[in-house]
Amino acid sequence: MRDLATEFEAERGRLLAVARRMLGSRSEAEDAVQETWLRYAGALADPAARAEIRELSAWLTTTCARICLDVLRSARVRREAYPGQWLPEPEVRPLDSGPAPDGYAPDPAERAVRTDQVGTALLVVLERLAPEQRVALVLHDVFAVPFAGVADVLGTTEVAARQLASRARRAVTAPDAPRHSADPAEQRRVLEAFVAATESGELDPLLRVLAPDAVLLGDSGGHFPAARRPVVGADAVGRFTLGLFGRAGRYAHRVRSRPVLVDGVLGLQLETEHSDGRTIRLVTAFAVNQGRITGIFNQLNPEKLADLPPLGDDDTWPPHW
Incomplete structure (x- = not known):
């Protein structure tokens, strides 16, 4: 044996x-x-x-x-x-x-x-x-x-x-499948631009980062509010993203974040407080192709995030690269 x-x-x-x-x-x-x-x-x-x-x-x-x-x-x-x-x-x-x-x-x-x-x-x-x-x-x-x-x-x-x-x-390889081909350097450039665009609170800078057919999916497992269907198209994804990440900028003192590798690709780990006092932990993965984001994948189901490495006091918003 x-x-x-x-x-x-x-x-x-x-x-x-x-x-x-x-x-x-x-x-x-x-x-x-x-x-x-x-x-x-x-x-x-x-x-x-x-x-x-x-x-x-x-x-x-x-x-x-x-x-x-x-x-x-x-x-x-x-x-x-x-x-x-x-x-x-x-x-x-x-x-x-x-x-x-x-x-x-x-x-x-x-x-x-x-x-x-x-x-x-x-x-x-x-x-x-x-x-x-x-x-x-x-x-x-x-x-x-x-x-x-x-x-x-x-x-x-x-x-x-x-x-x-x-x-x-x-x-x-279907046309509507999120494409990811970026190397780590390109991933970082695009994600830095993404964070800066959300910090601006303006839609136009964000649209320049998103591919026209970008898609956003969110999985909360029913524990927190989340879009029940995929959000499709740069404009819809941009507006949804400003509503989600824009709050991080407005309440930065209540948000912790840091860049991480998510399934081997650059992403973000965040933590904040829900209106009912519960802690929300969020992992966002990205697909990047030709300098633009083609997919945003928000995982906030606590049952799937039990093994997350803890965030520290230095992990503030916006994230430190």
Whole structure:
């Protein structure tokens, strides 16, 4: 069992990356990986059974993906009854924490190629897909699993697996999908301009930062007031944003904030007080493309923010870059 545990721990980071992109939920991903371990330990405890597995990584990926597929099918039903809009649990880290383990090979060239596969925008777009499409896209396009392996996970043919991935790819790259392609330097320039525009209280400066088809989504889980439908278009998003962040400027002494990495992309963590005395914690993720914001994703469901790093007394509004 000690050898099995050592082998599994070497794969845990990559399995978590697979499950997180499939499920959009860190807690569900951790549960899926734990279930993968239980099946692994149960099926391969016999040395003879373990010896028959030539590629452990592929076996674990297939097992984890099948578990995720079952979770996705049941999650679709649960999310249809979710109060308001649904956003994934954000993975929030300090700016100086460096890259998080993501399961990819450490080769710098490969990591650069996969940069556009990180961020809340991708997780949000993946929610549009049927479970089978999502599994096919993540396994093949993100983790380079051959279509034969994808077909094995889905219990279908290789041709059908290709078709599922192709349909998913079209959905992810659809014109109305929030696009994110900015490097960290561009993200910072755009977010600094965004904060300055909200501080001005004027709509025009904000419109210059927002893409014409920008979209804003907010997830409060029914705990706080939030838009129940996506806010679409630069003008509507701008006015909504001024109402939300403009209050931060007017009541700056009651707002704490700091820039953070949200799912690997520059974002904001804020904290203020609701009119009824409750503390509101907010994580805002952004999608940035060609110098403008294409997506704003506000997560304020306290059930999804339980593990946030605490803000300090120096984390004032506007945020310090």
